[in-house]
Amino acid sequence: xxxxxxxxxWRDDALPVSLGQRMRNERVLEPVPEGSAAxxxxxxxxxxxxxxxxxxxxxxxxxxxxRHVVLLEKDRHPRFxxxxxxxxxxxxxxxxxxxLEQVRAIGLLKPGVEMCSDSHPSGCQTYRFEKAKNxxxxxxxxVRRSEFDALLMRHTAAGGACVYEGVKVIEVxxxxxxxxxxxxxxxxxxxxxxxxxxxxxxxxxxxxLATRSGxxxxxxxxxxxxxxxxxxxxxxxxxxDEGNIALYWFAHGWIWMIPLRDGTMSVGAVCWxxxxxxxxxxxxxxxxxxxxxxxxxxxxxxxxRLKGAAQATGNYSYRATRMSGPGFLLLGDAYAFIxxxxxxxxxxxxxxxxxxxxxxxxxxxxxxxGAQRLAALEKELSRGLARLSWFxxxxxxxxxxxxxxxxxxxxGMEQAVLSLLAGDVFGQRRGGDLPLVLFKGLYYxxxxxxxxxxxxxxxxxxQNRAINVTSDAPPLGSTPSDT
Ligand SMILES: Cc1cc2nc3c(=O)[nH]c(=O)nc-3n(C[C@H](O)[C@H](O)[C@H](O)COP(=O)(O)OP(=O)(O)OC[C@H]3O[C@@H](n4cnc5c(N)ncnc54)[C@H](O)[C@@H]3O)c2cc1C
Numbered sequence: 001x002x003x004x005x006x007x008x009x010w011r012d013d014a015l016p017v018s019l020g021q022r023m024r025n026e027r028v029l030e031p032v033p034e035g036s037a038a039x040x041x042x043x044x045x046x047x048x049x050x051x052x053x054x055x056x057x058x059x060x061x062x063x064x065x066x067r068h069v070v071l072l073e074k075d076r077h078p079r080f081x082x083x084x085x086x087x088x089x090x091x092x093x094x095x096x097x098x099x100l101e102q103v104r105a106i107g108l109l110k111p112g113v114e115m116c117s118d119s120h121p122s123g124c125q126t127y128r129f130e131k132a133k134n135x136x137x138x139x140x141x142x143v144r145r146s147e148f149d150a151l152l153m154r155h156t157a158a159g160g161a162c163v164y165e166g167v168k169v170i171e172v173x174x175x176x177x178x179x180x181x182x183x184x185x186x187x188x189x190x191x192x193x194x195x196x197x198x199x200x201x202x203x204x205x206x207x208x209l210a211t212r213s214g215x216x217x218x219x220x221x222x223x224x225x226x227x228x229x230x231x232x233x234x235x236x237x238x239x240x241d242e243g244n245i246a247l248y249w250f251a252h253g254w255i256w257m258i259p260l261r262d263g264t265m266s267v268g269a270v271c272w273x274x275x276x277x278x279x280x281x282x283x284x285x286x287x288x289x290x291x292x293x294x295x296x297x298x299x300x301x302x303x304x305r306l307k308g309a310a311q312a313t314g315n316y317s318y319r320a321t322r323m324s325g326p327g328f329l330l331l332g333d334a335y336a337f338i339x340x341x342x343x344x345x346x347x348x349x350x351x352x353x354x355x356x357x358x359x360x361x362x363x364x365x366x367x368x369x370g371a372q373r374l375a376a377l378e379k380e381l382s383r384g385l386a387r388l389s390w391f392x393x394x395x396x397x398x399x400x401x402x403x404x405x406x407x408x409x410x411x412g413m414e415q416a417v418l419s420l421l422a423g424d425v426f427g428q429r430r431g432g433d434l435p436l437v438l439f440k441g442l443y444y445x446x447x448x449x450x451x452x453x454x455x456x457x458x459x460x461x462x463q464n465r466a467i468n469v470t471s472d473a474p475p476l477g478s479t480p481s482d483t
Contacts (some may be wrong), residue, residue, distance in 0.1 A: 044070040044162070045364055047182050047196035049169045049209075051077065054332025054349030055202030056152040060097065061357035063161040067364065070194055071161050072184050074168035077153050078146035082228060082313070084266050085110065085245045085258050085343040088129050089423030091137040093350045102151055107141025108261040113421050114237075114246040118295050120405045126241060127407070132418035140422075142243055142258050142266075167192065169208060172199065178327030178367075198360050202331040202349075205313070209330060210320035218318050222339060222393055224253060225276055225314035225469045227287045228268025230307045235300040236265070245343065249401055250294040254341065257300065264307065267291060270340065272460065273467035276314075283310040314469035323381070324359075324374040326367070331356055336385060339392045347423045352381055384425040390440070391420060396461070398453040399446035403439070413439045 046062055048055045051073030059071040086107070094100045112128035130138040157163040164186075171183040180199040184192045201209040210216035236242055236259050248255040252275035258266040269290045279286045287310040292298045319336035323329065332349030355377045363370020394400045407414045416435035447454045 041181075041193045041195050042070070043195045044068045045196070046070070046198045046200060046360060047180070047194050048072070048161075048200045048202055049182075050074075050201070050203040050332075050334065051153050051156075051163065051165070052081070052149060052202060052204050052332065052349065053152055053346050054334070054353045055200065056149070056156045057093070057097065057350050057353035058200060058202065058331060058357050058360070059161040059163070060152075060156040060159040061354065062361060063156070063159045065357070065361050067361065069161040070196070071153075071156060071163045072167045072169055072182075073153070073163070073165045076165045077150035079149070081145035081149060082226075082266075082268070082311070083340070083343075083345050084145055084260065085142050085256075086140045087343055087347045087421075087423035088132075088135050088137050088140045090140060090347045090350060093347075093354060096354070097152075097155065099151065099155055103141055103143065103148065106147045106151065106261065107143045108243040108259060110140040110142050110243040110245060111138075111240055112244050114241070114244050115404045116246055116248040116296050117401060117405050118248070118250070120401075122405060123296065124246065125405055125407060126244065127414075127418055127421055129418060129422050131415060132422050132424070133412075133415050134419065134424065135422055142245065142260055144260055144262075144264075169203070172209070172212075174327075180327060197327070197364060199328045200331055200356070200360065201328070201334040202353075204333045205316060205337060207318070207320065207330070207334045209328065210334065215321045216318055217321055219338065220465065221389075222317040223273055223465045223467065223469075224270050224317065224339065225273060225312065226268050226270045226316070226340065227276075227283065227290060227310060227312045228256075228266065229284075229287055229310040230260075231265045231267050231301060231304040232263065232307050234259075234265035234267065234304040235302075236263075247341070248294045248297050249396065250297075252290070252293070253396060255291060255294055255297050256340070257297065265304070267297070267301070272464045273314075273469045274460070274464055276469055277467065283312060286310070319385075323378040326371070327363075329356055329360060329374060329377075335381075338385065338389055339395075341392055341395050342388060342421060342423070344388055344423055344425070348381070348384065351384075351426065352377060355380065380426060387420070387425045394443065397447065397457050398450045399443050402446055402450065403443060411435050411438050413442070 045067040046069045048059050048069065048071045051071055055071060059069045063069045091100060094103050111130065112126055114124045114126050116124040129135060132138065153163060166187040167184045169182055169184045173181040175181050175195065180196050182194045182196055182199065186192060207216045234257070237244060243259055246257040253269060253271040255269045256267065260266060269287070271290065284306060287306070291301060317338050320330050323335050331352055333345065337345060359370060359373035359377050362373045409415065412435040416433065416439060
């Protein structure tokens with residue numbers, strides 16, 4: 001029988017700034033214990049695959065409820081991850097976890113979002129969350145995900161979950177009574193086995209369960225890929241807008257600029273696959289060439305230097321055909337991911353982790369009631385994803401471009417859009433509230449007025465849906481010129 005990590009030698013209210021170092025030095029997250037016999041089986045209530053925001057949050061909440069939770073993470077925190085811009089709707093969840101002040105300490109205050117266009121006379125429009133309705137916190141934070149994720153993992157371990165890093169799940173096998181046998185391998189090549197009453201897949205975009213069961217389905221309505229990197233000496237905004245995320249439309253998609261607390265700027269381009277297919281040269285050069293296509297971005301990067309290598313990810317829009325079933329739940333990106341444009345990924349992961357923890361706990365006591373809670377979670381998440389998708393699918397259309405660059409608060413429409421930008425996609429009534437309905441109406445009228453451009457944009461979008469771009473093969477994956 002494996003031993004598990006329990007009491008941990010530090011308190012949450014004494015978190016140092018350098019989280020990663022402390023984790024490594026004090027071995028807060030225990031590796032798999034020495035001397036455990038290969039082939040031994042440990043039992044747990046819940047086994048969670050993946051220690052990103054979704055897996056860590058759910059594990060902490062279930063451990064608080066007294067469940068024996070095992071969380072397996074293949075990497076070691078702190079590790080790089082893309083997804084650095086949080087939303088105001090994240091903050092009440094972080095508060096509930098008792099982590100809001102720690103996140104404030106590692107984050108840069110994000111009061112709003114800038115929408116920028118080189119083809120528009122006004123250049124950039126700033127949307128400040130303070131104008132949105134019903135937000136408990138009218139701001140958010142930009143964070144380094146290495147620090148943010150490490151913070152969550154430490155908090156999870158402190159809450160009593162058994163957290164193992166450097167342990168990769170390689171196999172799962174259904175057992176009687178909806179239990180699952182989980183086989184993992186540690187960094188020393190040892191095979192470790194658990195028997196879990198409930199299995200949660202929070203493995204991110206690798207979507208462990210959905211991929212293995214053939215249930216990961218590429219989004220038929222949306223297709224794009226991203227190239228990104230961290231830059232130093234990029235031009236930042238001044239004053240209270242320093243922490244705003246900026247989104248720039250350009251000819252082949254859109255570009256984000258996310259300022260981080262230490263002066264680094266995260267910059268990436270989300271591009272149509274037909275543009276990516278034309279990549280020549282190294283990924284670093286391709287990133288630079290792409291960013292320079294936007295004069296506004298190029299100006300802000302004129303003195304900048306790329307820190308480390310550029311990275312890329314492709315084919316990221318997908319959804320599993322099923323979110324849960326007897327004894328299992330898919331959480332965060334392991335269930336679905338649409339697009340980074342509204343910075344919703346971490347929030348959707350945290351929100352479903354909160355709801356998922358209640359549902360799993362209920363399931364462990366009463367399967368019928370638990371199944372209802374799991375079904376309700378899927379329904380709620382699907383509604384939120386549908387609300388977001390309407391805007392995501394249209395973000396690069398000429399009509400959305402025109403409307404976002406010339407905001408009008410007719411009938412509260414600007415506030416409704418701001419609530420969406422803040423991540424408030426679950427709170428509205430079915431079918432959307434009136435200002436959003438009016439906004440959509442205005443969108444269709446504007447599309448009609450801009451019919452020639454709109455038609456061209458529609459055709460390009462349609463042609464691009466069929467193009468396959470994966471992260472591990474050209475044009476995104478390494479080519480001889482990268483090495
Ligand atoms: C280009 C791009 C930009 C983005 N920008 C933003 C943004 O600004 N804001 C935002 O909120 N979101 C953003 N996102 C989305 C965000 O990155 C994800 O939605 C978020 O990280 C999902 O969290 P998660 O916990 O579900 O998965 P992850 O954070 O991916 O965590 C999954 C974890 O599982 C581990 N794992 C995987 N397989 C195994 C295994 N077999 N065994 C053990 N461990 C395993 C991984 O190592 C990883 O640590 C962006 C995404 C992309 C592609």
